[in-house]
Amino acid sequence: xxxxxxxxxxxxxxxxxxxxxxxxxxxxxxxxxxxxxxxxxxxxxxxxxxxxxxxxxxxxxxxxxxxxxxxxxxxxxxxxxxxxxxxxxxxxxxx
Numbered sequence: 150x151x152x153x154x155x156x157x158x159x160x161x162x163x164x165x166x167x168x169x170x171x172x173x174x175x176x177x178x179x180x181x182x183x184x185x186x187x188x189x190x191x192x193x194x195x196x197x198x199x200x201x202x203x204x205x206x207x208x209x210x211x212x213x214x215x216x217x218x219x220x221x222x223x224x225x226x227x228x229x230x231x232x233x234x235x236x237x238x239x240x241x242x243x244x
Contacts, residue, residue: 167196167241168220172208175232180206183230187223188212205234211241 174180181200188195188210197211212220217240224238 166214166217166243168212168215168217168223169239169241170208170210170212170220170224170227171235171237171239172206172210172227172233173235174206174208174230175234176202176204176206177232180230180232181208184208184210184227184233187226191219191223 172184174184185195185198193212193215195210196213197209199209201207220238220240224236227233227236
């Protein structure tokens, strides 16, 4: 679960869903920081994060309780980051 600031409220129907982000970027210093900064600016902490770097940087990020509209918005913002090549956004439904 993440913490939001301001007037944004989560409905109970979204609280069990998880937003999933799969990011492929150039293995460049600062890319991981710039991607995670988007979550920090929104007052969110990812519930899961996996990072693997070789010739490219692969990030898998999950945020529990994030509304679909907000996930799509953050996906668009990630695509604008220098060195980010691809971003896939999906949902993992709660049980």
